[in-house]
Amino acid sequence: MAEIQTVLIVDDIPMNIQVAMNILKNEGYKMLFAQSGQKAFEIIKENNVDLILLDVMMPELNGFEVCEILQKDKNSKDIPIIFLSGKDSSSDIEKAYEVGGADYVVKPFINIELIKKVNTHITLKKLKDIYVKDKEC
């Protein structure tokens, strides 16, 4: 249980990455960031990522497309994805769950909401891994 979990933040705007990192800085996670979907794929290949915070509105590949690609790859399909998006894009919420997102957080963040959701999905992933391993034994 003592191992450090890794959170990847994907957003094209550096300021947004800064804000998310600031909110999560006391939670004890290793934090990586990417400013595009393409960059995110590279990081995921080279690192053991436990959770992805994924902005929806990005040039080139948008968040939903990035999610769909990750879901198709067996190496990344089990990484929980929390979508981040602006307040007035409620139709995005439905789409977020459709493409396989684990959750959805609206910007600007309410600190405790973001922290709790990140913690929840990291814990859920850990517990699920233990549970699945047990069932296999």
Place this chain on the structure above:
Amino acid sequence: MLGKQNILIIDDDIHNIQLAINILKENKSYNIIFTTSGEEALKRVHEYKFDLILLDIIMEPMDGFEVCKILKSDSFTCDIPIIFLTAKDDEQSISKGFDLGAVDYITKPFFINELVARVKTHVNMKVYEDSLKDKIELQYQLMLEQNKMAAMGEMIGNIAHQWKQPLSVITTVSSGIKAAKEVGMPIDETKEIESLDSILINAQHLSKTIDDFKDFFKQKDRILFKIKDVIEKTINLIDSTLRHNGIKIKKNIKDIEFMGLDNELIQVFINIINNSQDILTKLNQKSKIINIIVYEENNEAIVKISDNAGGIKDEIMPHIFEAYFTTKQSSNGTGIGLHMSKKIVEDHFKGTIEVKNIACNDGLKGVEFTIKLPIFQY
């Protein structure tokens, strides 16, 4: 995933309840129960074991925040995940909801797949957590069993020792009488009675030993017991090997009453004393002493068990309560004796156990275990 998960919906508007039920009933493993007030909900949570609660905020007279506060302060309900499901969508309320211990906060109107996904997240989490708890409990039970088996092995050695002396008395005395009868030697009547008495006493002693050992291995109910008796029983069980190895036990015991499984405490004492015995046996020093002191302080029983066997090396000291840690590679060390002892003291007696090296009166070094057991009013 085994079994059904119980979900409680609390909302004063029956239409909202209907809507949520319609969405969630698609998942056949959910068993959904609802109430239209906080007051009623607080009763229902004690009738079922709930895996998740969906909680509205704006309700009269008790609002959702109040219900959440009460549920989180009750040890029976504090582990049930709560998701607020409400039209209150201001930042302050959302923050307050999470602060009160809710796992999620969904604002109305919500999307169907949003509710489904978020409910599923927390139901799954609860199921995984519960299964992990079961697994830890199972591991603990296995370890307890393992320790008992190891103790049983040592006990058989103890029984062999304890029986040698009385068996030899019985054999000597009875064969003496038989031989005398066979050669027609006259036997003094009082001497004959004395001989028969000594056979009787020794046979009774054997029978009592069996009872002691039987008690030790039988799982009993919690009882009110005296700490002095527990220490006497412990010493009785291993007395003959202690004597055989030339080890002296010194006692200074204040009698204190406890409630619990006395066998478990015997197991703790045997584990500690056997460790001392293993080391002392290998040493050549003249005095081999195990000291047992019991006194009361600040409403706790303090049990100190120490020896003069040289103490524990500094690099080993921090590890001695770890599971499967043993220095007895060649012999029968299982590495769980002290680990189990710590678990028994902490989990079943809510106490603490510590160890340190000490300097003894005779100039030798030794180790001292201090067990503190809180005394409750029964």
